[in-house]
Amino acid sequence: MIPAPFDYVRADSADAALAALREHGDDAKLLAGGQSLLPLMKLRLATPGVVVDVSRAADLAYVREDGDVLAIGALTRHCDIVSAEVVTAHAPLLAHAASGVGDRQVRHRGTIGGSVAHADPSADLPTALLALDASYVVRGPAGERTITATEFATGFLETVLAPDELLIEIRVPKATGEAWGYQKFTRRAIDWATVAVAVQARGGGTAISLGNMGSTVLRAASAEAALAGGASAADAAQHADDGTEPAADVTASADYRRHLARVLTKRALAAAGRS
Amino acid sequence: MNVTLTVNGVSHTVDVEDRTLLVHLLRDHLGLTATNIGCDTTSCGACTVLLDGESVKSCTVLAASVDGQSVTTLEGLADGERWHRVQEGFRAKHGLQCGFCTPGMVMAAVSLLAENPSPTAAQVREGLEGNLCRCTGYHNIVAAVLEAAEGSVAR
Numbered sequence: 001m002i003p004a005p006f007d008y009v010r011a012d013s014a015d016a017a018l019a020a021l022r023e024h025g026d027d028a029k030l031l032a033g034g035q036s037l038l039p040l041m042k043l044r045l046a047t048p049g050v051v052v053d054v055s056r057a058a059d060l061a062y063v064r065e066d067g068d069v070l071a072i073g074a075l076t077r078h079c080d081i082v083s084a085e086v087v088t089a090h091a092p093l094l095a096h097a098a099s100g101v102g103d104r105q106v107r108h109r110g111t112i113g114g115s116v117a118h119a120d121p122s123a124d125l126p127t128a129l130l131a132l133d134a135s136y137v138v139r140g141p142a143g144e145r146t147i148t149a150t151e152f153a154t155g156f157l158e159t160v161l162a163p164d165e166l167l168i169e170i171r172v173p174k175a176t177g178e179a180w181g182y183q184k185f186t187r188r189a190i191d192w193a194t195v196a197v198a199v200q201a202r203g204g205g206t207a208i209s210l211g212n213m214g215s216t217v218l219r220a221a222s223a224e225a226a227l228a229g230g231a232s233a234a235d236a237a238q239h240a241d242d243g244t245e246p247a248a249d250v251t252a253s254a255d256y257r258r259h260l261a262r263v264l265t266k267r268a269l270a271a272a273g274r275s
Numbered sequence: 276m277n278v279t280l281t282v283n284g285v286s287h288t289v290d291v292e293d294r295t296l297l298v299h300l301l302r303d304h305l306g307l308t309a310t311n312i313g314c315d316t317t318s319c320g321a322c323t324v325l326l327d328g329e330s331v332k333s334c335t336v337l338a339a340s341v342d343g344q345s346v347t348t349l350e351g352l353a354d355g356e357r358w359h360r361v362q363e364g365f366r367a368k369h370g371l372q373c374g375f376c377t378p379g380m381v382m383a384a385v386s387l388l389a390e391n392p393s394p395t396a397a398q399v400r401e402g403l404e405g406n407l408c409r410c411t412g413y414h415n416i417v418a419a420v421l422e423a424a425e426g427s428v429a430r
C-alpha cells in the first residue's frame with residue numbers, strides 16, 4: 001500500500017514549517033513521526049496534496065526545565081521522553097505513559113506533539129498530560145497562544161488547532177515527588193488502550209483523567225470531587241464513569257468500558273497511595 | 276525527487292516519487308530484498324531496519340524523510356564472512372523456522388541490544404513486542420537474543 005500522490009516539502013525549523021503552511025493552505029498536512037499520519041495515508045483515509053515534513057526540525061526537539069515547568073518541544077520523540085532524566089524526575093507519569101506507546105520502533109519515530117495534535121482519545125500521552133494539567137503552546141500567523149489540555153481536543157481527532165498553526169511546545173507543571181498512577185488496559189501487545197486511567201497527586205489534590213471513555217480524553221470530574229470531599233478511593237472510583245459516553249467497538253462494549261474505568265481508577269489511585 | 280542516503284555504508288542517490296516509502300526504496304530501487312513486507316500496516320515489524328542505528332518500521336517512513344541519514348538492513352550486518360553476533364545467536368539457538376520475520380527480528384534485536392546490552396528474558400520479550408512471528412512461539416528467538424547479549428542475566 002502506498003499513499004496517494006502528494007508534493008513533499010521538507011521544513012527543518014518551526015519558521016520553515018509555518019511558511020510552508022502559509023504557502024500551501026488547507027491542502028497541506030504536517031508530518032512529524034508519521035506513526036499516525038502515514039498509516040492513514042496508506043489506507044487513503046488521509047489524502048493531503050502537500051506533506052510538510054517537520055520530523056527533523058531540531059529547534060522543536062528538546063526537554064528543558066523552565067522554573068516550575070518542564071518545557072518539551074513538540075518534535076521530541078517518545079523514546080527521548082522515556083529516557084530524559086528531567087522527565088523521570090519531575091513528571092514520572094509522563095515518562096511511564098510514553099514507555100507504553102506502541103513498540104520500540106514506533107517510539108523511535110513518534111513524537112509527543114504528533115500524539116497531542118492527532119487527538120486520539122485512546123492515546124497515552126494526552127491522557128497523562130491531562131492529569132498533569134499540561135498546556136500547549138501553538139504558533140500561527142497571528143503569533144503564539146497557549147491552550148490548556150482541557151480545552152485542546154474538541155472531538156474525535158479534532159482540536160482547536162487551525163490548519164496554519166503549529167504546535168510547538170508542551171508545558172508540564174512539575175510534579176516532583178508527587179504520587180501518581182497509570183493503568184492501561186489492552187488485549188494485545190503494542191495496542192492502544194481499551195481504557196486508560198492516569199492519576200496525578202498535586203499539592204494535596206488528586207487529578208484523574210480517562211483515555212478512550214469518550215470522543216476526547218476526559219477528566220473524571222465526579223470522582224475527583226468525591227475524593228476532594230473525603231470519599232475513600234474505592235467509593236470515588238465508583239464515580240469514574242459518571243457523565244461519560246464511551247464508544248462501543250470490536251474491543252469492548254460501552255458498559256465494559258465503564259466497568260474498566262471504575263476498576264482502573266481504583267487501581268491507579270491505589271498505585272498513587274490512595275485507598 | 277532525489278533522495279541521498281547511506282545504506283549499509285554505501286552512499287546512494289535515488290530518484291523516487293515523493294510518496295515512496297523507505298521499504299520500497301530499499302527493495303524496489305536498491306534490490307535489497309532481505310527487508311520483508313508483512314502486514315504493511317505498522318504492526319508486524321517484518322520491515323524493521325536501522326535508521327541512524329535505531330529500529331524503525333520502514334513501511335511507515337517516507338524515503339524522502341531519511342535524506343542525508345544512514346540505513347542498515349540485514350544485508351549490511353555481517354562483516355564480510357563474519358556474521359553479526361545476533362545472527363550467530365539465531366543460528367546457535369535455532370531462532371527461526373520459515374524465516375519470514377527473521378530479518379526484522381534480527382534488526383529489532385540489534386537495536387534493542389544497542390540500547391540495553393544486558394537485557395533479561397522479560398526485557399527481550401517486551402523489547403521485541405513490535406515484531407510478530409507466526410512460527411517459533413518466540414521461545415528460541417528470546418534465547419537467541421540472550422545468547423547474543425553480553426553478560427546476559429536471568430535466563
Ligand SMILES: Cc1cc2nc3c(=O)[nH]c(=O)nc-3n(C[C@H](O)[C@H](O)[C@H](O)COP(=O)(O)OP(=O)(O)OC[C@H]3O[C@@H](n4cnc5c(N)ncnc54)[C@H](O)[C@@H]3O)c2cc1C
Nearest residue numbers: 030032033034035036037102110111114115117123124167
Ligand atoms: C503500531 C502502532 C501502535 C501504536 N500504539 C500506540 C499506543 O499504544 N498509544 C498511543 O498513544 N499511541 C500509539 N500509537 C500512535 C503513536 O503514538 C504516534 O506516534 C502518535 O499518535 C503520532 O505522533 P507522530 O509524531 O507519529 O505524528 P504524525 O503521524 O506525523 O502526525 C499525526 C497528526 O498530528 C499532526 N501534527 C504532527 N505534529 C504536529 C505539530 N507539531 N503541530 C500541529 N500538528 C501536528 C499531523 O498533521 C497529523 O495530523 C501507535 C502507532 C502505531 C503505528
Ligand code: FES
Nearest residue numbers: 313314315320334
Ligand atoms: S510490514 Fe511494516 S510493520 Fe508489518
Ligand code: FES
Nearest residue numbers: 372373408409410
Ligand atoms: S520464523 Fe516464520 S514467522 Fe517467524
